Amino acid sequence: MMRKYSEDEKYMKEAIRQARKAEAIGDVPIGCVIVHEGKIIARGYNRRNREKTVLAHAELQAMKKACKIIGDWRLEDCTMYITLEPCQMCAGAIVQARITRVVIGSMNSKAGCAGSILNLLQMKEFNHQVDLEKGILEEECSQMLSDFFRRLRTRRKKEKELEKELHKLQEEETEKDLQKQPEEELEKEL
Numbered sequence: 001m002m003r004k005y006s007e008d009e010k011y012m013k014e015a016i017r018q019a020r021k022a023e024a025i026g027d028v029p030i031g032c033v034i035v036h037e038g039k040i041i042a043r044g045y046n047r048r049n050r051e052k053t054v055l056a057h058a059e060l061q062a063m064k065k066a067c068k069i070i071g072d073w074r075l076e077d078c079t080m081y082i083t084l085e086p087c088q089m090c091a092g093a094i095v096q097a098r099i100t101r102v103v104i105g106s107m108n109s110k111a112g113c114a115g116s117i118l119n120l121l122q123m124k125e126f127n128h129q130v131d132l133e134k135g136i137l138e139e140e141c142s143q144m145l146s147d148f149f150r151r152l153r154t155r156r157k158k159e160k161e162l163e164k165e166l167h168k169l170q171e172e173e174t175e176k177d178l179q180k181q182p183e184e185e186l187e188k189e190l
């Protein structure tokens with residue numbers, strides 16, 4: 001049992017490494033790896049902003065690569081490690097691909113579909129249910145996200161302040177111009 005847990009941590013570390021790549025290109029840091037027979041066969045990180053499409057979620061990126069390696073749309077006997085609970089689209093794809101096991105870092109109370117809003121991964125009405133493991137390196141995974149959003153908020157605040165500053169300067173200039181005008185006109189008359 002202990003052995004299995006540390007294996008999970010090891011792979012989650014790799015998913016976190018992938019998330020850092022997303023962060024480096026200014027995307028929300030979410031990373032994913034897919035493991036088959038004890039080996040990482042695919043990696044993915046969120047590129048939604050970079051590629052301007054929701055289809056660039058980390059899980060889908062990794063799944064596409066894994067399908068190429070396995071040579072099938074089915075990803076049976078695969079374990080997916082994700083730093084953040086999957087959305088409805090990715091959870092749907094995971095069930096469709098019949099991924100055996102999913103290991104999640106931190107949960108996403110606002111959009112997660114592995115138990116937070118819905119649990120699409122384990123609905124008995126579908127033909128496939130996923131073995132689910134949550135909370136692996138949870139603190140590190142959620143810290144990475146909250147740090148990212150905090151930095152984003154700070155940057156946006158700064159941008160707004162700069163915008164205000166610029167606006168103020170422009171207004172002052174316009175005012176000066178307006179004040180100048182009559183003088184110039186007077187000069188002309190002279």
Ligand SMILES: [Zn+2]
Binds near residue numbers: 058
């Ligand atoms: Zn998704």
